[in-house]
Amino acid sequence: MTGRLARIARTTRILSSVAAILLIAGCTNYYEIPIETPIKPKLDVSAFQRVLVAGFIAGGTDDVDGNLETTRLLRSQLRTKSELRVIDTDVLPLMEVANEDKGAPQEANAESPKTDGKTDGKTDGASDGKEGKSDPKVEARGEAPQPASPDKAAVIKDAKDLEPYEHVFADVEYWKKIGEEYQNPLIVTGTVMFTPHQRSGIVQREEEVYDSFGRRRVVPVRTYMERKGYILQPKFIFIDGRTGTVMHSENFREEVLYNANQSTPALSSYFELMDRLIPSFLSTLSSQRIKGTRVLLE
Amino acid sequence: MPIRTLTILLLLGTSAAPLAADARSDAKKQVQFGIAVAQRGLWREAIYRWERAVQIDPKYAEALNDLAIAYEHEGDLEKARVAYEKALELEPNNALIKQNYELFKEINDRTTRKDSQDNQNP
Numbered sequence: 001m002t003g004r005l006a007r008i009a010r011t012t013r014i015l016s017s018v019a020a021i022l023l024i025a026g027c028t029n030y031y032e033i034p035i036e037t038p039i040k041p042k043l044d045v046s047a048f049q050r051v052l053v054a055g056f057i058a059g060g061t062d063d064v065d066g067n068l069e070t071t072r073l074l075r076s077q078l079r080t081k082s083e084l085r086v087i088d089t090d091v092l093p094l095m096e097v098a099n100e101d102k103g104a105p106q107e108a109n110a111e112s113p114k115t116d117g118k119t120d121g122k123t124d125g126a127s128d129g130k131e132g133k134s135d136p137k138v139e140a141r142g143e144a145p146q147p148a149s150p151d152k153a154a155v156i157k158d159a160k161d162l163e164p165y166e167h168v169f170a171d172v173e174y175w176k177k178i179g180e181e182y183q184n185p186l187i188v189t190g191t192v193m194f195t196p197h198q199r200s201g202i203v204q205r206e207e208e209v210y211d212s213f214g215r216r217r218v219v220p221v222r223t224y225m226e227r228k229g230y231i232l233q234p235k236f237i238f239i240d241g242r243t244g245t246v247m248h249s250e251n252f253r254e255e256v257l258y259n260a261n262q263s264t265p266a267l268s269s270y271f272e273l274m275d276r277l278i279p280s281f282l283s284t285l286s287s288q289r290i291k292g293t294r295v296l297l298e
Numbered sequence: 299m300p301i302r303t304l305t306i307l308l309l310l311g312t313s314a315a316p317l318a319a320d321a322r323s324d325a326k327k328q329v330q331f332g333i334a335v336a337q338r339g340l341w342r343e344a345i346y347r348w349e350r351a352v353q354i355d356p357k358y359a360e361a362l363n364d365l366a367i368a369y370e371h372e373g374d375l376e377k378a379r380v381a382y383e384k385a386l387e388l389e390p391n392n393a394l395i396k397q398n399y400e401l402f403k404e405i406n407d408r409t410t411r412k413d414s415q416d417n418q419n420p
Contacts, residue, residue: 030394031333031337033336033337033367035367035370035371036371037370037371037373037375037405038372038373039373039405039409040373290405292401292405293401294367294370294398294401294402295363295394295397295398296333296336296363296364296367297329297359297360297363297364297392297394297395298326298329298330298333298360
């Protein structure tokens with residue numbers, strides 16, 4: 001009986017040491033290492049040396065000129081974060097071009113296009129008769145982007161109002177002409193909707209509470225809140241200036257909401273939302289590197 | 299007769315174990331060298347070493363994990379995905395490989411989402 005017990009004890013000891021050895025062997029060495037993952041650009045823009053941010057058909061709120069601000073912002077981002085040379089010129093009067101193409105001047109058409117910076121003295125209405133298009137489309141050049149008329153922006157209040165203008169992006173002849181004018185650049189254009197937005201409902205937030213012993217606790221509290229903010233919906237369209245055809249287009253949607261009693265200027269909300277989109281926009285044209293850490297194992 | 303068969307099988311079994319151990323030991327040397335060079339930024343050399351390690355011992359999950367990281371660093375996301383998935387197939391409970399894979403997936407999903415997102419005419 002004693003011999004049997006001793007045998008069992010010995011077997012248990014052997015088994016436990018084997019388990020310990022296996023456990024130690026299982027604990028592999030590891031090394032944290034920083035890595036940078038390169039993300040290839042979505043578009044091959046190697047054929048282009050220059051980029052023209054032509055302008056946008058914008059609408060939503062009158063507080064922000066979506067066309068002018070988006071053009072300025074994208075130009076400055078491309079200047080610093082892409083290898084393409086950014087062409088500085090006036091924003092193209094795309095709404096007018098779209099209206100002329102349709103041959104039915106609309107409310108917005110009554111406004112003079114923002115070609116104030118023109119130096120050649122041609123008039124905006126001077127049509128060349130070719131497909132209903134006129135020279136002003138390619139004449140809109142100057143030193144700096146000119147502000148678009150607020151009345152124009154007011155015409156477009158929601159995404160549906162944009163539809164009558166969108167055909168301009170498919171106007172190959174027009175973009176080819178623009179391309180020739182600026183020595184075949186990559187053209188960036190599109191639409192920008194920046195609309196006020198409000199939402200009310202139950203919101204969960206954290207609140208500090210103190211119990212009878214004076215101990216502080218943070219508890220989630222669900223409250224009904226009125227919130228307001230903005231929705232930014234840009235559509236970036238990339239056009240080949242050599243052929244006038246659309247190479248790529250991308251839709252984005254970002255929104256921000258604030259407490260109703262918080263007054264945030266529309267322009268700062270616009271920049272806040274654009275900030276979120278810019279990396280995605282840039283990754284279309286230039287490669288990005290995403291930094292991170294991984295664990296190497298032995 | 300059965301005793302002879304059993305003996306042969308036993309011999310085969312005992313000789314296979316050291317062979318596998320040798321393969322793992324050779325592969326481990328490659329992995330260690332790969333780690334040393336990767337830490338100095340020589341990722342191409344590291345890839346070479348870890349590929350060798352996987353050739354020597356195809357069931358070496360850690361080598362596959364390291365190889366996946368190197369592919370990721372080089373921007374070869376498809377190869378990285380395959381290597382991570384093989385590593386996890388071999389060691390599904392390895393928390394470190396899982397963690398690396400999750401981080402990789404975040405980036406990979408983002409790029410594939412982007413690719414499929416648009417490319418449509420306006």
